[in-house]
Structures are given as structure tokens and as C-alpha cells.
Amino acid sequence: MTDAGGASPMGAVLVVGGGISGMTVALEAAEVGKDVFLIEKNPYMGGRVAQLNQYFPKLCPPSCGMEINFKRIKNNRKVRMYTMTQIKSVTGDAGNYEVTLETTPRLVNNNCTACNDCVGVCPEERDNDFNFNMDKTRAIYKPHEMAMPMKYVIDAKACTKCGKCVEACKYDAIDLDMAPKTFTLNVASIAWSTGWNPYDPAKMDNLKFNESDAIITNMMMERLAAPAGPTLGKILRPGDNKEPQSFGFVQCAGSRDENHLEYCSYVCCMATMKQITYIRERYPEAPIYVFYIDLRTPGKYENFRAKLMDDPNTHFIKGKVADIVPEDDGSVTMVAENAVTGEKIRQNVDLAVLATGMEPAAQGLAAGFGAEVDSNGFIVSNEDKAILSAGCARKASDVVTATQNSTAAALKAVQASRR
């Protein structure tokens, strides 16, 4: 890895987004010998997968593969990595783009050793967006447990510039007056790997996300189950920290729905299967109700599903949840109709999980910088223009498919640098 600065080499590729897809595009191209600029808007690399507790179907921690990718980045001088950085403008054409970028001030410089002395003295708090605001950090914080780079950051909105951290820091690592930095690169191609956001659950009025703490999203469940999450891996109901005695899953929460996301988000069925294993590990007997339209666990995922279907306390009901009713005791009642039997169902549960879909994160942004965006908001890969897309910026997919097409995007970038 090399830090910012220096003239742009010929035929370089700019990778926008440093999640698993962006890191894959960057590394696969760099390991062929291409120069890569990898930018990420967050103060850390890893994107969405950094928030996942485990991958399906192996139930292995994503940080294991990320550790390898981080090592590959650190060891490869062809990759230049910039966090907290976004595109400001793009001019030129295929083989010869000029891109202006802006880095938001981290307010912590490279002297930071991650010693943690600053956190103890910081009087201000902020909602921890990494944990979907289920806990708080100080205004100066480590982005997450396995953050890369392992540098702290200050949330400028929460910081009052009291200067206590500056005093506490022995390494002169805090610069409260750090200014934004703008710089320009010349690249042959641009690969968009800007990933996805969970579909905003508040947009589905009937699912009452904002009306009860007992209604969470599947991404919140990932954080609840994570060892370094807000509950240190215990699955507790937000708000009252109750150990839920029953669970419900609402599949296609926003997906396959013409009022929301028309497409299928690909991963939510498998994510639910995986999260059933999280629950089973902690609550071996708790009843679990899964309301679905179809169980999309094709191919090698069928065996994973089959194991869960045998559990007598896990009930799969074909039927879309029409309504969720918050109850006075903190629980919620899920209302649905069984599509096969016609039976009307009102199922009370202590915790309801919305299997919210994927919404492409950078649709507007990418379109503004010359990328073609399809009717669902995903970025179309255009090799003639050398504007490429990869991972979930390109289509809803699981990690394997995302890394496959990211590897493909790397070859397109290699080809573009020959022009």
C-alpha cells in the first residue's frame, strides 16, 4: 500500500468504494501489475460485509477474509488507498479520465497509534451508525473492532472542539483544524463498487418499524449477533434488553414489491436462514416464524436450508406479512394469510426481523459522473466507456457472485489500461 500523493501513473484504475467488491477489483487488478486508486467514503475499509457477523452458508466471520485482503493491500505498492474520500468531478473519456476527489477531514492524522487514550477523556457522544445506532461511541472513536486503517476518527458533528483529546494524545495525532483536501487523478478506467444500503424500513408503513423496538432489520440482527456488537453478541430486544422468547422473520420486506424494490434482493432468504442459526445458538427452543413468498435458497444453499427445515420449532409459512401490530407488553403481532391454506394468521412474537432488501447506494452519484444507471438504480458496466461496475453496485447478489464479477471488472480495467 502506498499513501496519497505522487503523480498519476499511466493506465491506472480508480475504484470507487472499498467494500469486499472494491477491494477485490483493486487487488485483482493490482496483482496483475496495474496501478490502483481505491477510495472509500467511510473512515474504514470493508463496507457492508464489515458489519456482518457471519457469512452463509459456512457461518464463518467475514473479518477472516478481510484480514487477508487488508494484508494484500498493505503489501502491495500498486494500491493507493484513501478513506473518507469521494468523487467531486469526472472529465475526459475512456482511457483518459481526470477525476477530482475530496477527502473529508478525519481530524486524526497518521500519527494515531490506536492507543485509545483519547476516548477516555472525550466528553461528547454520538450514535454509532456502524451498529445502526443501537449504541453510542464518543465523538472520537475507532470505527470498528477490526478497522483498516487502524486509526481513530472524530465525528465533526458531535465534536465541540473542547481539546481534551488533543491534550491526552501523546502522539500529536489530533488536528481539530484539519481541512478538507481536494486532489486530482488521471485514470484509464473507473470501477464503481459502491455497494448497497439496507432498504429504509420506515418506508413500509404497514411494518411499523419506527413504532416498536421489537421490530428490527436483518442488518441490525447481524450487529446484535456480532461479538463486538452493541450487546456483545447477545441477541436482546433493543430498548428493554429483554431476551426474546419468540422470533418472527418478514421476508421480502421491501423487495419484490412494486411500491418499493421491484427486484429480488437475492440474499435475504439466505440471510434469514443464517440468522435462524444465530438464534438457535442462543435460544435453542424459541419458536421462530418465517413468513415468505418463495424460499430462494438455490443450488448449494438448499442443503443449508434443509437442515433448518427439520427444526420442529421453526415454522415456515408461505404468506406475505400484511401488518405488524405493536403490543403494550413490548411484543408485536404479525398479521398474514397462509397462501396455501387460506388461514388468517396473527402471530405474536417478542422480536420481529424485517428481511430488508438491498438498495444500490450510489445511483444518483454515479449517474452524475457519467455512469449509466438502470431502472432499478444499479450501475451498468460499460467497457467501451471504461466505466465499470462491480458487486452490489451492479446487481443484488451474494458475496461469492459479487467477488466473481469484481474479478471480472478487474480484467476490464486491465484491458482499458491498454488503450
Added chain:
Amino acid sequence: MDKKKQAYVCTGCGIGDALDIEALTGMISSEMSVDCKSHAALCSKDGRAFIEADIKDGVNTITIGACSLRVMQDEFDFGEDKIVTRANLREQCAWCQGEDADAEYVQELGSDNMRMAVVKADKQDLPEPYQLEKITKDILVMGGGIAGLTAAKEAAKAGYAVTLVEKAAALGGKALGWRKQFPTKAPWTDLQEPTIADMVHSVESDANITVKTETEVARIAGAPGVYKVTFKAAGTASEWDAPAKVAVDEQDAIDKGDVEDPNAGKNPYMQENPEAVDFGGVVLATGWKPADVSEYEHLGYGTLKNVVTNAEFEKLAKAGKVPAKVAFVQSPGGKDDDKDFPYCNSVTSMVALKQAKYVREDNPDGQAFILYQHMRTPGHMEMFYKGIQDDDGIFLTKAAVTKVEESDAGLTVSMQDTLLNDDVSLDVDMVVLAAGMIPTTKDEATINLAYRQGPAFLDLDLFEGYADSHFICFPYETRRTGVYACGGVRKAANMEETIDDATGAALKAIQCIESVDHGVAVHPRSGDKTFPEFFFQRCTQCKRCTEECPFGALDDDEKGTPLPNPTRCRRCGTCMGACPERIIGFKDYNIDMIGSMIKAIEVPDDDEDKLRILALVCENDAYPALDMAGMRRNKINNLVRVIPVRCLGSVNMVWIKDAMSSGMDGVILLGCKYGDDYQCHFVKGSEIASKRMENIGETLGTLGLEPERCATRQVAITDYDKIPDIINEFVEEIIELGPNPFKGF
């Protein structure tokens, strides 16, 4: 290299508070004969200048006692001509002890960490990359369907010469028989005209691509950069066909004439064919075969006329008109099982939708019935599904199909649990079964490697015959370096996914070739310039390295001595761990180095409380977990001394003996999960290590030492809150056993 050594201790980040720095630097300077200085923040500009000043004076071998080697790599990078080793005095000493820790014990921990790092610097050399005299950058693509055509075209576009081999007379594969193909762009509602003819044309007219039709690969010998490939006429047998692997006991049976020799008429795998063609990398894209579905007797395939597979229906549709009333059965399990047919993935759901369209196109009053358990149209394909739902001649329902039988009306399909009624029967002209796509790798070696470990990909059973990878983050990584599978051999996929997959496989082949050209490793130790070196004069031909290498990097030479193929090697060191003669090592990682580090640990022989436990830990998962434990200020038992290893597979049992004979009281190995859901990045390392540890337990037993003194534990990188207890539990067991009785001898 002529080493000029210098050691440094950083006092920042609490290290200076936890340790008596003067005593530490003094100890290193006197005891280790390497001058040792301290600095308040070695990673700072000033700290680096402090080190650089010594480098100007000729220092080239540097030991830094500071934070973990996982951080501040750039800060402590002083160029490729310097040796730098790091002692972890922060995460795994100062930060994991707590305020109430006994200062004497903490000091001993820090001192041992420094001693080991100084010895490590002493015992390693700068790497010299393995460079082949001559390499070929040409790429071989096996299979001329969509995947192979794509891989060939994309590799050629990147400037590489490609040879594309197809066993049929024409390129195009299965797609030649398609009437229409799935939508690939917004609004994803309309079927598209096949593009296969264009793809074939563009490959055939590409000057960088040589096409060989009616040709198969008899064998692939050699290694990345220097493959030697023998071609043969399709469907023929050749003396150069890759021999099957024959185990020693099987060979005995063959020699006795009890068993037929599977390799009769084939040249040995090591025999070189002078007419073989040179290649640098291989893409395997031999695709799939339609599944036989006659085992599902209730569905009538093979016994009832007009019960056909989806592949057969496509042929009918391509040739002419399809019947007017057709049922498409997606799941064979009736009421008992809601799985799709095997080897389907989500492709067959989409194929049924496509073929339902044919029924409508060909018949003004056509009716198609799609009977599914779960309709699988992921991503944008949902839009195609939605469009189909608007067609009032296509009926879709969840259904458990229980029987297909002949009737006056033609065929009658019986089903239960539908969205309409409980029991429904349906009269149709034809029933189409959603048969799966069997990978060509399922029943044949296909890749035909002339390797000692056999001609096929390993672990095919884990993936039901697919030549797939087990790594979610790294889907192209298999146990055969330089060979990258894509398309139908990897999973049942649609055209769009196949094209992406094949493009990715082409990239990986190119990347492997370029890495070979630079003499560096590919994933997961990408860029590593070291490689295993063998001192063959002392080899006893026991073949453990050859057998245990997860990547089949070793063959035999004509005398039966292991023959390394360094460009197949991934640098895990499993061979080094396997070798009982200890003749295998890397420039910066070898038996002597780790053994000397272990011996550098000071073992008090007069204090029963100061037990010493050695922990050899996987550097990718367990070591970061230990670091994280430190970052979270979890307490790690300070009787334990940690040495990171490339993979547990590289742990040579002599290190265990070194530890026990130097008076240490126990050894614990911390590595990745193994088994069917293995997480080991070198596939077999942790599994092999645990087997070796079982055996050494027995050896210890014969020496009068308790086998319990040696243990292996599986930990994940996220086990940072569990790892202190895992270690403590082991230490408690050792305390229970008491000190090593050989201590002090």
C-alpha cells in the same frame, strides 16, 4: 548478506509503563549481543528518523519491539534490502496484562518476545524470488461454450495468446440449441435473440485465439508458466491420457493381478511428451450435461411419452412448434420434499418461464402451467417473472406434484398443496421436468492433470462434483494453482453470471502467469517472494511432503525423490511441517528459525509457578484474534509465549520437541476450523496439524510425558473475547499436571 544488527524498544502506547525498559534494552544488549535502544514513539517521524540514522551507518537487520506486526507496516518498512522483525510488546504484552499483573511476569513476557524477535532476525535471509528460466504466457481454455468463448475473448483482449479447445465440431456449446435467451438488460421483460453466433464469430476471427475443435486435452503436465499440454482427437484414447492416482496398496493389488490397472496403456504421469504444447495458465470451462431424471418414477420420465426434460423441450422449441398445453414441474419431491431437482440452482426456474413463453408464442390458445415449490428468480430476473405473471395463458402455482400418468387427454398431472385447492389434477399435452445441469467434473477428471496427486480437482465431493472453491471471499481459489474453473463446472448459472465468471477466471489465469513471471506467490500469500527450498541430500523419500501438500505442488523425479514445482506452490509451508528430516525451509521462515526462537525463550528451572507454555498460532486468524484481545484489554495468561506461523500445517513436530526438551511445560496450537466447513486458507493445514499433534501426544507418552501437554484448538478471528479463556483453560490443565519433569536437564 552481511548483517549489521540493531534492536529498538518503543516505550509508547503504555509499553514504557508496563515494562522496565532499561532492564529490557540492557538484557538484549548484553545477553543477545545486539545493541538495543529505546524511543518514546518509534512509529513517529522522529522515531523513524532515529532508526534511519542507524541505517545510514550501515544497519540492515532491525528488530523493533513495539506494536503488533499487523499494524504500522509502512512506518517500519525500510526497503527490500533490510530485514525487519517485530516483537509484539503492545497488544500481546502491555495491553493484555491489566494493572494488577505481577510486574516480574510481565517483564519476562516482554523479554521473551524481544529475544524471539532478535533471534528471528538473526536466522532469516532476504528472499530471492524463484524465477523460471523461460515461461510461456499463452493461455489454454478448455471448452467452447459461453464460458470458454468468453474467457478466450477476454484474455485475448488483454493481450494474451489463447488456444481454445472444444471437443465438438463447432464452437458454441449448449447455447447453440437455444431458441431464445434470458433478458440481460432493463426492463428485463422480453426474451432476447441468441447472441451465441456473434460470440463464436468474434472468437473465430480473433488473431490472438487459436481454435481447436474436435479436440480434447489428454493431459496437462508441468506447472503454471510451464504447463506441457497434450491434445488428442475428441473421443479417442491416448497413451498420454492422464493416469489415475494409484495408492500404494492398490498398486500391490494391481501388481498381483487382483485388480485391473486403471492406467494400462497410459504413460506414467512424469513421462514428458516431447510434442506437448507450452502454456502458462488454464481456464477450465467444460460446462455441464443435462441430468437424467428417470429415477423419479412418479413423474414418468423414460416411461411415458411426452414427459421430457427442459433440455429436450428447448430442442423441440428450437426445431419448430411446441404443444399447446404444457406443465412444467420444478420439484421432484412430491409432498415430502420441497427442493428443486438437483443441480438446478435458480436456472431452471427461469428456463421454465422462458419455455412457457414458447408455448404462448407457438399456440394462439396455448396454456403453460408452472408448478413450483419455490420460484427462484433472483435479482433483476424477478422483473421477468413479474412480466410472465401478467400473461393470462401462463398459470403459476406452488404445488407438490405427486404423479404424472397417461390419460385420455394425454397426460394427467396430480398435485397437492396448491394455491388453488388441496388436490388438483391437470390434463396436458406434455410435461417438462426441470432437470438439473450436471457439471462435467462430477464423473470424470476433466482437467486431466498429470500430477502425482491425481488428474482431478480435489474435494469435488464437498461441492457435489462441482469444481468450485470453498472460499466465499475468494471464489477462484482451489487446490490447483494456475487452473481456474468457470461456468457450468462451477455452478448452474445463467448466461450473464457465466460471462462474469469466465471473465474473472481469465483475469486469474493472467494474474497467475504474471506472478510466476515475477517469481512471487499467488493468493493468499500474494507477492511473497519466498518459496520452499529443499536440501535433498538428506531426503529419505518418505513422501510426506508430496502427500500432504494441499496444492499438489510436489511430484516424484525418476529416482522417487520429491520434485517440487514451485509455481504450483502457495507457500503455506505444509511440506516443511511434514518433513521428518527437516530439510525444507523458506528464507524467512524455517525449522531452524522457529526452533531457535523457541530455544530463546527463558525457562526458569527453579520456580514452579513460572511455567512456560508455547503457543504456535495461525497468523491469519488466531494471531489477529490475540491482537484484538489485547486491543480490548482482555487479559492473556502471561505464562504463554506466542509465535505466529504461516499455517498450522507448517508446524514441524520438532518444534514441539524443542519446546519440551528446553523445559517448557506445554504447547498449544491455535488454528482455523477444519472439516467440511473449513476456514483454513491453505485448506488442510489446521486439519493436518491436529492429526500430527495426536501422534506426537503418543510420542510424548512413550517419553513419560503426558500427551495432554500438547493440544490443538480451533479459533476464529472473531474469538477475541473467548481466546483468553481458551488459553487459560489449557494453562490450568498444565498447572494441574505440574512442571515438565525434564525441566533443567
